[in-house]
Amino acid sequence: MNPLASILAVTSLALAACAGQAETTAGGAMSSSAQSAASESGFQRWLVAFRPRALTAGISAKTFADATAGLHFEADVIRRDRNQNEFDQPIWDYLDTAASLARIQTGQSELAERKKLFAALEARYGVEAEVLAAVWGMETNFGRQRGGSAIIPSLATLAYDGRRGDFFEKQLIAALQIVEAREVDAAHLVGSWAGAMGHTQFIPTSYLAYAEDFTGDGKRDIWGDNPADALASTAAYLARSGWVKGQPWGVEVVLPEGFDYAAAGKNHRRAHTDWVAMGVRLPGGAVPPDHGLAAVLLPAGARGPAFLIYGNFFAIAAYNTADAYVIGTGHLADRLAGGAGFYSDWPRGTRLLGLSERVELQRRLTAAGFDTKGADGKIGPNTTAAIAAFQRARGLLADGYATEDLLAALRK
Secondary structure (H helix, E strand, O other): OOHHHHHHOOOHHHHHHHHHOOOEOOOOOEOHHHHHHHHHHHHHHHHHHHHHHHHHOOOOHHHHHHHHOOOOOOHHHHHHHHHOOOOOOOHHHHHHHHOOHHHHHHHHHHHHHOHHHHHHHHHHHOOOHHHHHHHHHHHHOOOOOOOOEEHHHHHHHHHHHOOOHHHHHHHHHHHHHHHHOOOOOHHHOEEOOOOOEOOOOEOHHHHHHHOOOOOOOOOOOOOOOOOHHHHHHHHHHHHHOOOOOOOOOEEEEEOOOOOOHHHOOOOOOEOHHHHHHOOOEOOOOOOOOOOOOEEEEOOOHHHOOEEEEOHHHHHHHHHOOOHHHHHHHHHHHHHHOOOOOOOOOOOOOOOOOOHHHHHHHHHHHHHOOOOOOOOOOOOOHHHHHHHHHHHHHOOOOOOOOOOHHHHHHHHO
16 A cells, blocks of 8 residues: 555545434534535545646656545644634744744754854855754754654645645645655655645745755755755755845844834835934944845834844745744844844733734724725734824824734724
8 A cells, every 4th residue: 555545544434434424413513523524525526626737737647646545634734724823922932932042052053063064055055054054943943843744635635625725736736746756755755734844844836946955866855864955955045035145134223212113114125324314223322234225123013122124034034924933033043153132122011912803903993994904813014004004193102013902992
């Protein structure tokens, strides 16, 4: 039997039992077993319909048959996908973990132990060793937590589910193309439940676009114990995303009294001279370094640290768009290079709004005439702008940050 099939097989007896059970509960709702059977049936129909699309993308009939033999709907993958936005973590807690003392020490040990490898990577790709080590540390704790989920069944389930079906179908086709090219067989195509793979957690399309054979053995092996190919692939990704050697991702700054918070935001990049003229300074009073266009970022609002961010911030963001991830990676790289912790305190007593509260906030802002362009619970640029406009209209400090006090003001 195909190894992947043996790992994922659900017996026909179990499926038959599900199908034979009552389809509704006493209250008229479909039972969990009936829902599971319905999902499995729909998944199998989707898989049949998907096959021609895979073959059109260059997947051979044999590769498709071998890779999908015994494939079943993975309900746990859907549960995890649905729950990931429910439990938001304050950025300060996230950063405590991202640049913990243990992670810094492990990273510095890895840099010392693999000094020749990191030096060679930096020389070839122009990305600093500490930055590559930081991505490695953020993604898999330096290869210690690479994930053991089979990628193809996870991606197939997510593609069938449809919430981001087009995206995950592209990833599934890319994963099959990796198998078709014999980079790795389907049984060893493993990673996270959402399809990220290897030491630095590449998604399949990123693997096809950026993966490197740094060891010269004819394989782009990001899964094995040797991290060389994975680190080279990350270096290639960052380099092609615009990384500039010697430029910081950002620096912590102190904003002057009376700072116009309308000027803040990562999309509001200005010349270095503009920020200096506005009174933006490093902690201690020195003028920030001149690395070209920069923006002021306030990840926790006016009560938290402020950062002047440069082009390399956006290069890391190409890898993962979350501001917390970019700051965490950049800050960990700084610490690995011997830099200090944050100068300003985080507003640790502040409670983040839950998902339902964020949706309510967006709806109330829109109803009050400050359109958030939708109410999905995600605080993006449109919601931030609407918050700032509301704050200005009320004579409040307009930092665009969503808080309990803001929601309370909207409820009045």
